[in-house]
Amino acid sequence: MKTQLAVLLVVAMMVPSAFAIGDITVGPYFGMAVPLANDDAESGALYGFQARVSLIPGLSIGGHYQSRGYGNPSQTFFEGTPQEFTDEKDGGDVTSIGLDAYFGKAGGMPGLNFYFMGSYGTYKWKRDNQDEISKTAFAVGPGVELVLPMKVGIEGRALIEVAPTGESGSWKSFLWFVGINYHIGLGPM
Amino acid sequence: MKNYILMGLIAVIGLGITGCLLTSQMTIVEDIDIGVTTSDDVSLYWLDLNANEDYLEHKDKIKNVDAISLVAWIYNRTSTPVYAEIWVDTDTTYDYSIPDTVRAHATRIFVSPEIPGDDSLLIDWNDSFQYMENVDYLENLVMDVGAFAVYGLASDIPFDINIIGQIVVTLTVGN
Numbered sequence: 001m002k003t004q005l006a007v008l009l010v011v012a013m014m015v016p017s018a019f020a021i022g023d024i025t026v027g028p029y030f031g032m033a034v035p036l037a038n039d040d041a042e043s044g045a046l047y048g049f050q051a052r053v054s055l056i057p058g059l060s061i062g063g064h065y066q067s068r069g070y071g072n073p074s075q076t077f078f079e080g081t082p083q084e085f086t087d088e089k090d091g092g093d094v095t096s097i098g099l100d101a102y103f104g105k106a107g108g109m110p111g112l113n114f115y116f117m118g119s120y121g122t123y124k125w126k127r128d129n130q131d132e133i134s135k136t137a138f139a140v141g142p143g144v145e146l147v148l149p150m151k152v153g154i155e156g157r158a159l160i161e162v163a164p165t166g167e168s169g170s171w172k173s174f175l176w177f178v179g180i181n182y183h184i185g186l187g188p189m
Numbered sequence: 190m191k192n193y194i195l196m197g198l199i200a201v202i203g204l205g206i207t208g209c210l211l212t213s214q215m216t217i218v219e220d221i222d223i224g225v226t227t228s229d230d231v232s233l234y235w236l237d238l239n240a241n242e243d244y245l246e247h248k249d250k251i252k253n254v255d256a257i258s259l260v261a262w263i264y265n266r267t268s269t270p271v272y273a274e275i276w277v278d279t280d281t282t283y284d285y286s287i288p289d290t291v292r293a294h295a296t297r298i299f300v301s302p303e304i305p306g307d308d309s310l311l312i313d314w315n316d317s318f319q320y321m322e323n324v325d326y327l328e329n330l331v332m333d334v335g336a337f338a339v340y341g342l343a344s345d346i347p348f349d350i351n352i353i354g355q356i357v358v359t360l361t362v363g364n
Contacts, residue, residue, distance in 0.1 A: 039214040039216040039359050075216065078353070078355065089318075090315055128318075168212065169212040169363065
């Protein structure tokens, strides 16, 4: 984790400056979670709420709450026998609370703003009849926000999320969502 | 734009270095056809996961057992309600036909809900998790041994049940 943070800091220093600062952004978002190489869950809808503040040119930090409901995986049993049937198990719900770091234009400058972000947070997976799983997860990916003059932004983001299981394995998901933001506060400085 | 591509590459390479992106899951389903088992003659089913091509191919690359459960049709062939039990062991050198001997040596991994007399019960996939016991022990058998005996018993003697089951194992595998 120290290595990853160091990489992110180096990258932050590479980002050109002169973006907006002092902006506070809040808003909900909605999208999909697509499990990658994961037999325990299928794609499902997600929603969340995020807030961020732009501290210095090219860097914003924030937090999020997110909830997703995975689809149920299915399996056929006793194939080719009189007992054959296809069944499902619960894909479960994942909730996450985390911290986010944005590198690039995430500060509410009117127009089309691109950024790259990293996220680190909790990962609680609840499924019927199975023990709750509680891990930490991190996610990285690009995003873009179209900020309109009335301080409203329409944002889209795509993330690769990894929740290490602790045994050299991990649960991986591709997340995409769109959100509507309201930019509060000082705006571009 | 180049900066964002560079950041993305750094992030993905970082994840790859940590090994997080190099694992995947696989689910194997294998028969546990214990069949008719009675208090006078306990049945054994030898489960050899090595007979499963996917398991055999990835056996040395198993990182974790993510989920394990038993789906089963269980038929109670007596008029007395019973709770079916499944026990496992790697040792088959003792006289396993006697229920008490199995109980003394093996490990119980499953107890069904009550099955009425002269009736049957389907243990479905989603429900089966709540009936599992000693899952850590079973996971170790799957990861480290791969072959073991599966016995069918019931909570009370006498019993006469028929168990047609399948084990469902979800594994994380990787290099």
